Amino acid sequence: MTSRVLVCRCEDVTLDEVEEALAGGATDLESLKRYTGFGTGWCQGKQCVVACARLLEARTGAAPPAPITPRPPLHPVPLGLLAGLPDPEEAP
Amino acid sequence: MKKRVVVVGAGIMGLSTAFHLAKRGCTDVLVVDRGYLCGGASGRNGGGVRAQFSTETNIRLMQESIAICRDFAAAMKINVWFRQGGYLFLARTPERARDLEASCALQTRCGLPTRLLEPSEARGIVPELDPSGVLLASFNPEDGVLFPWPFLWGYARAARDLGVELATFQEVVGFEREGGRVTAVRLCRTTPGEAPERTREESLVRCDEVVLCTGAWSPEVARLAGVSLPNHPHRHEICSTEPLKPWLGPLVADLTDGLYFSQSMRGEIVGGISVEPVPDGIDQRSSRQFLARYARSLVRAVPRLAGVKVLRQWAGCYDLTPDANPIVGRVDDPENLTLACGFMGHGFMMGPVFGRLLAEHVLTGERSALFQRWSLERYRTGELLTETMIIG
Numbered sequence: 001m002t003s004r005v006l007v008c009r010c011e012d013v014t015l016d017e018v019e020e021a022l023a024g025g026a027t028d029l030e031s032l033k034r035y036t037g038f039g040t041g042w043c044q045g046k047q048c049v050v051a052c053a054r055l056l057e058a059r060t061g062a063a064p065p066a067p068i069t070p071r072p073p074l075h076p077v078p079l080g081l082l083a084g085l086p087d088p089e090e091a092p
Numbered sequence: 093m094k095k096r097v098v099v100v101g102a103g104i105m106g107l108s109t110a111f112h113l114a115k116r117g118c119t120d121v122l123v124v125d126r127g128y129l130c131g132g133a134s135g136r137n138g139g140g141v142r143a144q145f146s147t148e149t150n151i152r153l154m155q156e157s158i159a160i161c162r163d164f165a166a167a168m169k170i171n172v173w174f175r176q177g178g179y180l181f182l183a184r185t186p187e188r189a190r191d192l193e194a195s196c197a198l199q200t201r202c203g204l205p206t207r208l209l210e211p212s213e214a215r216g217i218v219p220e221l222d223p224s225g226v227l228l229a230s231f232n233p234e235d236g237v238l239f240p241w242p243f244l245w246g247y248a249r250a251a252r253d254l255g256v257e258l259a260t261f262q263e264v265v266g267f268e269r270e271g272g273r274v275t276a277v278r279l280c281r282t283t284p285g286e287a288p289e290r291t292r293e294e295s296l297v298r299c300d301e302v303v304l305c306t307g308a309w310s311p312e313v314a315r316l317a318g319v320s321l322p323n324h325p326h327r328h329e330i331c332s333t334e335p336l337k338p339w340l341g342p343l344v345a346d347l348t349d350g351l352y353f354s355q356s357m358r359g360e361i362v363g364g365i366s367v368e369p370v371p372d373g374i375d376q377r378s379s380r381q382f383l384a385r386y387a388r389s390l391v392r393a394v395p396r397l398a399g400v401k402v403l404r405q406w407a408g409c410y411d412l413t414p415d416a417n418p419i420v421g422r423v424d425d426p427e428n429l430t431l432a433c434g435f436m437g438h439g440f441m442m443g444p445v446f447g448r449l450l451a452e453h454v455l456t457g458e459r460s461a462l463f464q465r466w467s468l469e470r471y472r473t474g475e476l477l478t479e480t481m482i483i484g
Contacts, residue, residue, distance in 0.1 A: 028284035031128040031260075034135060034241050042334065044404055069286040071404040072378050076334060080398030082387035085380065 008048035010041025022059045029065040094298040096120035098277045103134035106305035107247035108447025110256045119255035126263035127288045130241050133307050136408030140343050141441040142179045142235035146195040146480040151202045153445050160444040168246035172238050173357035178342035179235035182226050188347045189228040191480045196230045206232040220394045237354045267317040274302050274426045303430045308409035310433035323434045326412045327370040329382040331405035335359030345483050351389040352483050378405045410437040417477040421463035
């Protein structure tokens, strides 16, 4: 039944896919992210990074990994709002 | 340990080279990388693949690279999300419009279906585009976009299947030399994470040939072998939005302010813009200034995108040379060191074809006309090259 367990709900990454990546030699969290795509969707890993880190720790026996590098913005922001930010390089 | 060839850098350039070496029977190859796969520019670029360049060499090479990308999924049994929606270049100044006219004429002579478009015709390709201020556009329907990460997995798996050894988290910390040759590469294990740190675990790999495919890190790695390069790293930022239903055919690139954007097969709008000045050296941090500038230019080009949300931004480094062309091939001293660097932000799209060229060059030692053109020597002799179709 694991094929229907979602680890990353934004990008539809299943437990099977994470296990396959780990069995295939992913030994660190950044590689696991890039191979499965977990953490690259709407929540940017806020919901799935802990589950993936725990699976990595359990399967490799390594020390608990540091989280993946967080990517700004913290929450999704509309382009129209960003377009109104001041640009320090341009004269007012 | 002894290897016939050590390839430094497991980005697309290094992996493609290793794959082609092995395909030609040279399987005694070790590829090392100081970090994880996709950690450098090969994992950070926008995935654009185009033949719209301003020199015949680049046009012809990219025709071959596009063909490789088109066949890659079937040949390597991996989905790379390749989509040929074309590249739409926009010019907003008379000077840029003249550049487009000249490069389009050359591309036509090379057999590309590139055509020049009036601003109103550009709207026929991207109806959501606001063409005000655009003087001229060019469009090649054969250009495309892909998802970079699986290309690396594909090359890595195929190379390993042929016998190539791939060692990530191994940083080159020195080269052993005897006379005019490198005899061994000194490696140090690094820690996982985005900024790998050296451990105390060192090892020595003896070798006959070394190929440097180290992108923006090339000047510092080459220096370890006593080679001084004129390249420098240049940070470029990029971001990605929430996924949308497919609506955008081509990658749109504005040669005036360096804006580019496309829609990936996952539906996100992926794009960037030039920001100057950037911090010196290797810098992969993100800035809010970039987001503001990108958003302003993108919303001007496609006003309907104002309500679409940015999910993530990141950065990578271009590897820039003084004459906007790469430095490729053997150097004179040490004689068994081959460079493949200075790709000006086009290294990913050129990796598939350069892997083949580099493998042939390393195995035969022959310097074709292409490799003479791209030699490091040209900066001493002053025979510099040109290329005007650089985004960002």
